[in-house]
Amino acid sequence: MTCTAHTDLIPRPRRLGRVPPVEGLLSLGRDTLLEARPGTEGVAHWMRSTIGAATGLPLAPGADAGHRIVLAVDRKLAPEGYRLTVDGAAIRLDGGSAAGVFWGAQTFRQLLGPEAFRRAPVVERDVWDVPMVVIEDEPRFPWRGMMLDVARHFLPKDGVLRYIDLLAAHKLNVLHLHLTDDQGWRLEIRRFPELTATGAWRERTKLGHRASPLWDERPHGGFYTQDDIREIVAHAAARHITVVPEIDVPGHSQAAIAAYPELGNTDVVDTTSLKVWDTWGVSPHVLAPTDTTLRFYEQVLEEVLALFPSRFVHIGGDECPKDQWKASATARARIAELGLADEDALQSWFIRHFDRWLADRGRRLIGWDEILEGGLAEGAAVSSWRGYAGGVAAARAGHDVVMCPEQQVYLDHRQHASPDEPVPIGFVRTLEDVYRFEPVPPELTEEQAAHILGTQANVWTEVMDSQQRLDYQVFPRLAAFAEVAWTRLPDPADRDVPDFTRRMGTHYARLDALGVDYRPPGGPHPWQRRPGVLGRPIDGAPPNV
Numbered sequence: 001m002t003c004t005a006h007t008d009l010i011p012r013p014r015r016l017g018r019v020p021p022v023e024g025l026l027s028l029g030r031d032t033l034l035e036a037r038p039g040t041e042g043v044a045h046w047m048r049s050t051i052g053a054a055t056g057l058p059l060a061p062g063a064d065a066g067h068r069i070v071l072a073v074d075r076k077l078a079p080e081g082y083r084l085t086v087d088g089a090a091i092r093l094d095g096g097s098a099a100g101v102f103w104g105a106q107t108f109r110q111l112l113g114p115e116a117f118r119r120a121p122v123v124e125r126d127v128w129d130v131p132m133v134v135i136e137d138e139p140r141f142p143w144r145g146m147m148l149d150v151a152r153h154f155l156p157k158d159g160v161l162r163y164i165d166l167l168a169a170h171k172l173n174v175l176h177l178h179l180t181d182d183q184g185w186r187l188e189i190r191r192f193p194e195l196t197a198t199g200a201w202r203e204r205t206k207l208g209h210r211a212s213p214l215w216d217e218r219p220h221g222g223f224y225t226q227d228d229i230r231e232i233v234a235h236a237a238a239r240h241i242t243v244v245p246e247i248d249v250p251g252h253s254q255a256a257i258a259a260y261p262e263l264g265n266t267d268v269v270d271t272t273s274l275k276v277w278d279t280w281g282v283s284p285h286v287l288a289p290t291d292t293t294l295r296f297y298e299q300v301l302e303e304v305l306a307l308f309p310s311r312f313v314h315i316g317g318d319e320c321p322k323d324q325w326k327a328s329a330t331a332r333a334r335i336a337e338l339g340l341a342d343e344d345a346l347q348s349w350f351i352r353h354f355d356r357w358l359a360d361r362g363r364r365l366i367g368w369d370e371i372l373e374g375g376l377a378e379g380a381a382v383s384s385w386r387g388y389a390g391g392v393a394a395a396r397a398g399h400d401v402v403m404c405p406e407q408q409v410y411l412d413h414r415q416h417a418s419p420d421e422p423v424p425i426g427f428v429r430t431l432e433d434v435y436r437f438e439p440v441p442p443e444l445t446e447e448q449a450a451h452i453l454g455t456q457a458n459v460w461t462e463v464m465d466s467q468q469r470l471d472y473q474v475f476p477r478l479a480a481f482a483e484v485a486w487t488r489l490p491d492p493a494d495r496d497v498p499d500f501t502r503r504m505g506t507h508y509a510r511l512d513a514l515g516v517d518y519r520p521p522g523g524p525h526p527w528q529r530r531p532g533v534l535g536r537p538i539d540g541a542p543p544n545v
């Protein structure tokens with residue numbers, strides 16, 4: 001591989017120069033030392049266990065003046081920024097914090113070539129060459145995330161740990177775990193064991209879109225024990241990734257109601273007959289607006305807060321049908337008691353309750369943009385998914401926003417119009433489309449735009465029933481998204497797509513080394529297709545809303 005290929009970096013750094021200003025290489029060998037100055041010990045451990053394992057280099061600790069890699073914190077740099085210098089004698093990696101040093105280590109790994117992304121050496125090599133460069137870099141946004149839906153199809157713990165590593169390799173720093181929905185409850189809550197004994201399992205599963213006649217008759221389910229979650233959170237923290245939990249209320253709650261029927265609208269339906277939902281869409285079965293329900297979820301959240309140190313806790317708040325509340329004497333009485341205008345205001349009351357509850361415990365609520373309906377809870381942040389409009393309204397009102405519009409960055413949407421695409425859902429969103437995504441709407445003022453915390457790609461798994469299907473939908477588009485989230489790119493129309501495409505040529509080799517079952521540029525492999533499984537493609541360009 002050429003020196004140029006080694007510098008085909010993704011995300012593209014802010015500045016890359018040569019030392020000296022011609023192509024040159026620094027050779028690393030078994031005698032290369034790794035000096036970790038205060039605050040960088042965790043990064044050194046990661047480098048030895050990951051880069052060292054792939055290259056066979058010991059990277060032994062040492063501070064001799066000779067051939068070495070030096071890790072250090074330099075507070076003059078941005079908190080997640082770094083400066084990587086490879087000159088003729090040493091490699092110096094400075095970061096504004098341990099996180100900055102870690103992101104610089106991801107760049108250093110790319111400079112070593114795709115073989116550095118394997119788990120063990122594939123050839124005997126005594127020397128690894130690194131281009132002599134100076135790279136100065138820092139991220140555009142503090143929130144660079146991916147939402148992973150493990151409720152519709154459960155992803156075992158090892159799969160989550162693997163995705164944390166994949167996020168880290170792309171300098172993404174938030175994993176939003178969608179842990180509960182109508183189709184499954186995935187988190188052990190010791191006070192309420194039926195949430196997983198009953199709520200984590202469904203009898204069968206719809207294959208493809210909900211209009212499909214096909215069923216997978218095998219029971220499906222699974223959940224994470226509290227020790228699993230502690231492991232996931234620690235694995236992420238060691239890679240400077242925050243895990244944001246989502247416990248969905250008051251809609252998307254049929255699995256919880258199946259486990260504890262008193263949570264539902266018992267004066268409208270026989271909630272004791274409900275099971276965990278086995279199909280897709282929006283269930284009409286929502287939580288009852290009672291004190292019993294509030295106390296139940298407060299106790300759930302007490303255990304959630306003990307497991308997840310994230311400042312933000314996601315409470316969903318989306319797609320809550322109001323039909324049962326309209327038919328419920330209990331809900332109508334609660335509306336009257338509180339002096340509310342209607343059911344939308346009742347949902348806002350529900351969200352505000354947990355906003356205050358979380359704030360009292362030093363946390364911040366974040367929810368899907370439906371929490372704007374009936375009045376936005378003070379202090380709440382918004383995940384703007386239905387388009388840009390919710391995020392624009394929230395930012396103008398002084399609320400923080402994570403931009404994740406479904407028309408742009410829902411990775412369950414299909415990647416091509418070809419009939420060979422497996423279970424095609426939604427609009428065509430190509431690699432180039434994702435690369436041209438702009439998280440900050442141009443109509444915001446500078447002050448309003450400061451409320452855009454960042455952006456997130458969302459991965460809903462109704463039609464992703466395996467790691468292979470998950471990989472296919474996520475990659476390579478997550479690489480384009482990562483550059484959008486990290487790098488200050490030109491306006492969408494002015495982005496250098498040919499340059500990105502060229503750099504992806506090298507990045508595919510990294511993904512191969514990582515064992516990622518991505519969609520090839522020319523279309524799916526035969527084994528990636530799902531003939532006969534119904535999707536729901538939407539023709540035309542997505543609306544800009």
